[in-house]
Amino acid sequence: MIKEKNNLNPTENQTPAEIVKRAKKSSDFKEIQKNVSGVQIFILYFTSLIDHKTMEHVFLPYINECEKKTGQAFDINQFKNSLPLEDIIRTKEATEIEEKIHQGYVLIQFENNLDDFLLVNVNNLSKGIRESNETENEFNVIGPKLGFVESLDTNILLLRTKVKSPLLTTEEIVMGTLSKTRVMIVYLDGITNEQHIENVKKRLSEIDFDIIFDTSALVQLIKGNSYTPFPLYFSSERLDRISYSLTSGQVVIFSDGSPYAVSGPTTIFDFFLSSEDYYYNWIIGSFFRFTRILAIIFSIFSSAIYVAVMTFHYEVVPADLLGPLIESRANVPFPPLLEVLFLEMTIELLREAGARLPTKVGQTLGIVGGIVIGQAAVMAALTSNILLIIVALAALASFTTPAIVMSNTIRILRFPFIIMSSFLGGLGIMIGFAVLLCHLFKLKSFDTPYMVPLHPFRSNSLADSIIRSPYDKLNKRPDFLRPKDKIKYSPKESNKKKEDINDE
Amino acid sequence: MTNNTLVKMGIVVLTLILAGCVPHNIINEVSLMHNVGYDKEDEMLKASVVYPNYAESDNPVLITAAAKNPSSLQEELSHKSQFPFEIGQVRVMIFGDQLSRDGLASILDPICKDPKIGIVRIVITDGTPDLILSKTLNESPLFLMNLIDKSIENEGIPESNSHVMYDQFFGSGIDMSFPNLTVDSKGQIKVDGMGIFKGEKLALRISEKETFLLKLMTDKNKMGVYSFDLNMHGHKANIGVRTNYGKHKVKFIKENLREQVRVSLNLDVELDALPEWINLEDEKDLKLFKTALQKSISNDAELLLKDFQTNGVDPLGIGRVYKANHRNYSEKSFYDRIYPNMTYEVNTKIAVRQTGVGN
Numbered sequence: 038m039i040k041e042k043n044n045l046n047p048t049e050n051q052t053p054a055e056i057v058k059r060a061k062k063s064s065d066f067k068e069i070q071k072n073v074s075g076v077q078i079f080i081l082y083f084t085s086l087i088d089h090k091t092m093e094h095v096f097l098p099y100i101n102e103c104e105k106k107t108g109q110a111f112d113i114n115q116f117k118n119s120l121p122l123e124d125i126i127r128t129k130e131a132t133e134i135e136e137k138i139h140q141g142y143v144l145i146q147f148e149n150n151l152d153d154f155l156l157v158n159v160n161n162l163s164k165g166i167r168e169s170n171e172t173e174n175e176f177n178v179i180g181p182k183l184g185f186v187e188s189l190d191t192n193i194l195l196l197r198t199k200v201k202s203p204l205l206t207t208e209e210i211v212m213g214t215l216s217k218t219r220v221m222i223v224y225l226d227g228i229t230n231e232q233h234i235e236n237v238k239k240r241l242s243e244i245d246f247d248i249i250f251d252t253s254a255l256v257q258l259i260k261g262n263s264y265t266p267f268p269l270y271f272s273s274e275r276l277d278r279i280s281y282s283l284t285s286g287q288v289v290i291f292s293d294g295s296p297y298a299v300s301g302p303t304t305i306f307d308f309f310l311s312s313e314d315y316y317y318n319w320i321i322g323s324f325f326r327f328t329r330i331l332a333i334i335f336s337i338f339s340s341a342i343y344v345a346v347m348t349f350h351y352e353v354v355p356a357d358l359l360g361p362l363i364e365s366r367a368n369v370p371f372p373p374l375l376e377v378l379f380l381e382m383t384i385e386l387l388r389e390a391g392a393r394l395p396t397k398v399g400q401t402l403g404i405v406g407g408i409v410i411g412q413a414a415v416m417a418a419l420t421s422n423i424l425l426i427i428v429a430l431a432a433l434a435s436f437t438t439p440a441i442v443m444s445n446t447i448r449i450l451r452f453p454f455i456i457m458s459s460f461l462g463g464l465g466i467m468i469g470f471a472v473l474l475c476h477l478f479k480l481k482s483f484d485t486p487y488m489v490p491l492h493p494f495r496s497n498s499l500a501d502s503i504i505r506s507p508y509d510k511l512n513k514r515p516d517f518l519r520p521k522d523k524i525k526y527s528p529k530e531s532n533k534k535k536e537d538i539n540d541e
Numbered sequence: 542m543t544n545n546t547l548v549k550m551g552i553v554v555l556t557l558i559l560a561g562c563v564p565h566n567i568i569n570e571v572s573l574m575h576n577v578g579y580d581k582e583d584e585m586l587k588a589s590v591v592y593p594n595y596a597e598s599d600n601p602v603l604i605t606a607a608a609k610n611p612s613s614l615q616e617e618l619s620h621k622s623q624f625p626f627e628i629g630q631v632r633v634m635i636f637g638d639q640l641s642r643d644g645l646a647s648i649l650d651p652i653c654k655d656p657k658i659g660i661v662r663i664v665i666t667d668g669t670p671d672l673i674l675s676k677t678l679n680e681s682p683l684f685l686m687n688l689i690d691k692s693i694e695n696e697g698i699p700e701s702n703s704h705v706m707y708d709q710f711f712g713s714g715i716d717m718s719f720p721n722l723t724v725d726s727k728g729q730i731k732v733d734g735m736g737i738f739k740g741e742k743l744a745l746r747i748s749e750k751e752t753f754l755l756k757l758m759t760d761k762n763k764m765g766v767y768s769f770d771l772n773m774h775g776h777k778a779n780i781g782v783r784t785n786y787g788k789h790k791v792k793f794i795k796e797n798l799r800e801q802v803r804v805s806l807n808l809d810v811e812l813d814a815l816p817e818w819i820n821l822e823d824e825k826d827l828k829l830f831k832t833a834l835q836k837s838i839s840n841d842a843e844l845l846l847k848d849f850q851t852n853g854v855d856p857l858g859i860g861r862v863y864k865a866n867h868r869n870y871s872e873k874s875f876y877d878r879i880y881p882n883m884t885y886e887v888n889t890k891i892a893v894r895q896t897g898v899g900n
Contacts, residue, residue, distance in 0.1 A: 351573065460556075462563065
């Protein structure tokens with residue numbers, strides 16, 4: 038496809054008057070005329086974008102005051118300086134005017150000087166944005182429940198309250214030809230490797246897109262390799278999780294209007310870390326993390342192994358299990374492949390329907406779907422009892438992944454494995470697994486290998502991968518991120534005095 | 542779409558199409574069996590199979606077929622069953638008396654080559670396998686397997702399965718031995734002694750007591766009960782002793798130009814039912830009892846070894862021990878010249894570990 042320069046950007050070569058004329062086509066564009074010191078002024082703004090409180094209590098009363106003072110000669114500079122509002126811009130640029138009036142600035146035009154304009158900021162950024170910033174999708178039992186919201190400034194504020202460091206640096210880029218979304222790159226200056234920052238900036242600046250709906254859409258645009266089901270960048274709505282990525286030397290991208298922040302470069306292990314792991318004691322945290330990784334392996338392979346064993350390898354079934362297995366499958370008319378696909382699709386339908394329905398209806402659906410359909414399917418001899426258990430467990434296991442993007446990937450991955458196993462049995466699963474590993478080893482996130490620290494093997498970065506080591510071992514930033522400062526904090530040597538347990 | 546992608550997709554599609562050739566064995570659409578019996582009848586090989594019939598909750602069925610060679614035997618069996626005959630879930634193989642005497646090689650060979658067959662308990666019977674199998678029809682499908690496993694685990698039968706069989710059959714310096722199943726006068730299946738093979742042919746049957754002594758001298762697991770006649774303080778009684786743990790060692794010693802095999806047994810025993818005239822708290826009684834037990838075990842074991850010697854069989858693997866110690870070992874010359882002239886000495890050491898609460 039040949040890239041065409043889109044001509045949606047009409048401000049070029051336009052005069053301010055044309056801009057105003059164009060804006061007046063919209064019904065929510067207001068104009069107020071006032072007379073200050075004998076000069077006619079025009080106050081122009083989008084009534085939907087401004088903060089009416091500021092407008093009615095500060096801005097308009099001030100103009101009225103000015104109207105009364107008739108003695109003085111009018112001076113723009115003086116007018117600008119005495120306005121009791123903080124963000125006032127004096128400009129002649131048509132582009133700037135166009136941009137600012139769409140951000141909730143009030144445009145003031147003077148009759149005696151048609152080229153000079155004043156832009157006064159009376160916008161209200163929190164307008165129309167939800168109040169609650171509790172995390173809704175990534176839930177934790179303990180630990181803070183603070184998450185990001187749709188407003189970029191609120192998000193940066195939240196981040197700055199968490200990381201009160203002069204190193205925290207933000208860089209803003211405006212993206213999207215129609216949406217003009219503010220996208221912010223956040224990193225720790227002097228810690229995050231510049232290569233990553235440059236990489237992010239370069240990839241973001243290369244994007245040409247109309248509306249940036251969400252950071253998750255942004256991520257797809259900057260993705261190096263789009264032929265992969267794996268998420269190459271970590272996205273989270275949790276403040277603590279994103280602060281952790283930031284401090285370990287990753288670059289974080291925020292975009293206005295999205296409650297999800299994206300961090301990179303990531304490795305596959307990042308998706309299995311829950312911030313809760315760090316709030317529990319390291320033994321418990323490691324156990325949970327280990328369970329999660331086991332659950333994922335189980336989730337991907339269990340139904341495929343069922344198909345392989347039922348179709349090809351009846352020899353491996355333990356003798357005591359053979360009876361129940363054959364009994365439960367005896368009246369099922371389908372081959373194991375169809376049986377499994379039928380149940381897997383049922384679970385997918387339930388999940389999809391549950392996600393689209395309101396919460397209250399969703400719960401009912403869970404009961405109807407899970408119990409009624411499952412039981413009925415077994416009674417009608419469409420599936421076997423044992424498969425029902427396996428598939429339900431696999432579905433349950435796939436939801437243990439803390440990152441939703443990864444849990445979706447895992448659910449998708451099951452299907453190729455099921456199909457391979459129905460064709461070639463255990464060999465098929467192994468071929469599928471080999472292909473999957475090859476694919477994973479090839480993936481890169483911002484030019485950092487995705488499977489690090491497993492491949493390339495980095496033994497010193499293993500401390501925070503499959504197990505969550507105690508805090509005094511976690512004081513180093515991962516080497517593969519090439520941070521400029523490797524030490525996070527220096528744990529104190531604990532004085533190991535051998536004390537009698539009874540020594541009070 | 543580039544040419545490269547097309548090639549890759551083509552490979553995947555081809556793989557899938559070609560994979561259609563892999564035979565399906567859907568678990569409820571094959572005839573699985575747990576117990577197979579082989580025997581010989583009038584120059585014909587005969588196989589009997591019990592289908593457990595998990596799918597329909599009827600009783601299991603006994604099917605027999607006869608043919609001249611093992612391959613046609615499988616075909617014959619398939620003719621009589623609803624689904625294809627699949628041998629992968631076989632747990633117990635029973636060889637009839639006639640077949641065991643004529644040689645098992647023709648049957649064991651295909652078993653060794655079939656990768657589907659896992660660990661199979663191989664047993665022989667002194668009657669026909671049909672009889673044994675027909676007695677299991679009313680039991681659970683895994684009755685025979687559990688019966689044999691349990692006997693091996695704690696009832697004085699040496700370890701015996703297809704892996705042990707491969708070792709004994711193909712290895713040099715050792716002969717095969719299989720547990721023997723029999724149907725007693727009340728019509729119940731019972732594990733009764735063992736059959737010792739010379740090469741592929743059954744050469745000798747040993748009793749239950751001898752089987753346990755063999756287990757003591759070959760296996761790591763020494764669970765089992767040994768009974769002996771005790772003559773002490775003028776009283777006479779037959780006493781059963783349970784061995785729980787122990788060690789054995791087989792050594793060669795050259796004595797007067799004759800090879801002597803010295804077997805040392807260290808056994809930990811448990812005494813639970815002792816007559817009241819033995820007081821184990823008395824050092825003298827304990828010593829007398831131990832000496833009597835040691836002597837009895839040693840004597841019985843020596844007799845058993847001599848029995849093996851006269852029959853020319855070596856289930857203990859003495860040839861293997863000899864091979865480990867002698868450079869110029871040849872199986873033929875060992876069993877022709879050295880084995881018949883060996884003397885045996887068994888030293889037993891008993892440690893009484895448990896006496897039960899009552900004593």
